[in-house]
Amino acid sequence: MGTVVRADATGVLETAATRRSPLERLDGRVRIVAAAAFALVVVALPDFAALIVALAAAAGVMLAARLPVLRTLRRVVAMDTFIVFMIALLPFTVPGDPLFSVFGFPASREGLAEGARIALVANAVVLMAMGLLASFEPVGFGRALAGLGAPERLVHLLLFVVRYIDVLEQEQQRLRRAMRARCFRPATSRHTWISIGHLVGMMLIRALERSERILKAMKCRGFTDRLHLDAPPRLGRTDLVFASCFAGLLFGLVLWEVVRAAGH
Amino acid sequence: MHIVDGALSMPVLVAGSAIAVAGIGIGLKQMPIEKIPAAGVLSATFFVASLVHVPIGPSSVHLIVNGLAGLVLGWAAFPALFVALLLQAVFFGFGGLTVLGVNTVDIALPAVAVHYLCRPGIVRGSPQVAAIWGAIGGALAIALTTVCVGVALAFSGEGFVAAAKLVFVAHLPVMAIEGVLSGAAIHLARRVKPELFEAFSPRPQGA
Numbered sequence: 452m453g454t455v456v457r458a459d460a461t462g463v464l465e466t467a468a469t470r471r472s473p474l475e476r477l478d479g480r481v482r483i484v485a486a487a488a489f490a491l492v493v494v495a496l497p498d499f500a501a502l503i504v505a506l507a508a509a510a511g512v513m514l515a516a517r518l519p520v521l522r523t524l525r526r527v528v529a530m531d532t533f534i535v536f537m538i539a540l541l542p543f544t545v546p547g548d549p550l551f552s553v554f555g556f557p558a559s560r561e562g563l564a565e566g567a568r569i570a571l572v573a574n575a576v577v578l579m580a581m582g583l584l585a586s587f588e589p590v591g592f593g594r595a596l597a598g599l600g601a602p603e604r605l606v607h608l609l610l611f612v613v614r615y616i617d618v619l620e621q622e623q624q625r626l627r628r629a630m631r632a633r634c635f636r637p638a639t640s641r642h643t644w645i646s647i648g649h650l651v652g653m654m655l656i657r658a659l660e661r662s663e664r665i666l667k668a669m670k671c672r673g674f675t676d677r678l679h680l681d682a683p684p685r686l687g688r689t690d691l692v693f694a695s696c697f698a699g700l701l702f703g704l705v706l707w708e709v710v711r712a713a714g715h
Numbered sequence: 716m717h718i719v720d721g722a723l724s725m726p727v728l729v730a731g732s733a734i735a736v737a738g739i740g741i742g743l744k745q746m747p748i749e750k751i752p753a754a755g756v757l758s759a760t761f762f763v764a765s766l767v768h769v770p771i772g773p774s775s776v777h778l779i780v781n782g783l784a785g786l787v788l789g790w791a792a793f794p795a796l797f798v799a800l801l802l803q804a805v806f807f808g809f810g811g812l813t814v815l816g817v818n819t820v821d822i823a824l825p826a827v828a829v830h831y832l833c834r835p836g837i838v839r840g841s842p843q844v845a846a847i848w849g850a851i852g853g854a855l856a857i858a859l860t861t862v863c864v865g866v867a868l869a870f871s872g873e874g875f876v877a878a879a880k881l882v883f884v885a886h887l888p889v890m891a892i893e894g895v896l897s898g899a900a901i902h903l904a905r906r907v908k909p910e911l912f913e914a915f916s917p918r919p920q921g922a
Contacts, residue, residue: 463766487812490720490811490812493721494725494728494813495725523808526808527808530719533717533719534719537722540874540878543877544873544877545874565874569719569722570721571721572719572720573720576811576812576813577719577811580804580805581808585805585806589802589806592805602743604743604748604751605739605743605794605797605798607748608746608754608755608795609798609801610755611759612802613802615755615756619756619759619760620763623763638770639770639772643769643770644896644899647769647778648896648897648900648902648903649899650767651764651778651900652901652904652907654760654763654764655757655783655900655904656903656907656911658756658757658759659756660908661756662752662753662755662756663753665756666753676747676749678751
């Protein structure tokens with residue numbers, strides 16, 4: 452029993468998106484804003500046809516990003532199995548026309564539709580997020596957030612987290628190896644919980660001590676309560692073209708919804 | 716225990732985001748720039764800890780340890796856990812984008828509550844007493860998180876009330892695990908490095 456993260460040579464956050472993609476030259480700020488705007492619009496769409504278009508667009512962007520297909524799908528499936536229990540209850544708890552029944556409990560058409568809508572929205576947003584964001588280099592993601600006006604200290608916090616996740620993950624593996632060497636085997640037992648509690652406690656203690664060393668090293672190099680972020684680059688033509696196309700797509704989805712609502 | 720995009724109603728999303736922004740603001744205010752290394756490395760630790768899986772019967776659950784995060788970080792748990800959720804959403808496609816605020820509140824608000832309720836017992840008592848408070852904090856944080864998730868779901872639609880109750884019941888074993896685990900972690904930290912609980916207290920005591 453290890454972690455859910457496969458020990459890729461690239462680390463916990465690093466995506467192995469080495470294949471060239473037409474999206475990789477896109478400015479980070481454009482990608483973040485596009486993904487956020489897409490999520491906001493899709494969450495507000497009640498219509499199935501519009502949602503299917505959104506899902507198709509998300510799948511298209513994901514393909515254009517040329518992410519490793521199998522790994523990406525595995526993550527989407529993981530999310531779907533996660534939400535399925537919540538959705539599966541809806542037909543039985545939302546009142547409406549009974550469509551069929553399971554063990555005598557009637558399932559309503561309205562509940563089924565609501566469950567299907569949630570599944571479509573969640574999948575569309577996650578595919579688009581993967582397509583636009585998962586290929587980020589973590590530090591670039593922090594810089595792009597700063598370029599969008601995120602609080603400076605929050606960005607520095609994020610950069611520190613990004614930097615030290617891999618370091619601490621390796622530390623965790625080292626401690627786990629030491630436990631295994633002493634014949635520790637995880638089981639459903641109090642002993643396991645206490646041992647893992649000690650593991651987490653030890654990691655926290657070492658983390659605090661490590662941060663003290665980091666601060667000393669920073670001070671040694673002239674740190675005087677200021678951290679710096681470089682200015683974001685100017686937006687290029689690719690960015691503007693992509694942003695306009697994307698805005699067009701979102702505007703189209705909203706317009707569709709408005710027209711449909713007016714028609715009713 | 717993340718909620719995905721699409722399940723919550725607009726008012727819940729807006730309210731969740733507003734509370735999250737306020738909490739992150741308070742947390743950042745208590746985090747001067749020279750505390751950033753400590754906050755960053757500890758946040759990374761909580762991120763890594765949340766990837767640890769604990770077996771439970773034939774299955775396994777991943778840790779949340781938001782109780783420990785609250786006990787160590789106080790209000791700084793808000794920005795710390797937000798960053799963790801943001802990184803998970805962006806790099807793992809886990810959780811969602813519009814629900815980021817709600818998910819942050821669901822996890823960080825219980826952390827802050829545990830900070831106020833249980834930290835005094837951890838700082839003052841003997842390591843054994845501290846362990847008990849730590850266990851209470853660890854279990855309470857999970858319980859409160861499921862309540863927050865339930866409230867967010869229930870306000871979004873009557874149909875979710877059953878799912879919200881199911882979430883609470885399904886997490887009873889997780890509460891037991893996180894309780895015992897947090898107690899053990901606190902017991903160790905109190906004996907080895909009690910400064911851990913002073914790193915982010917608003918009033919540095921004797922330091």
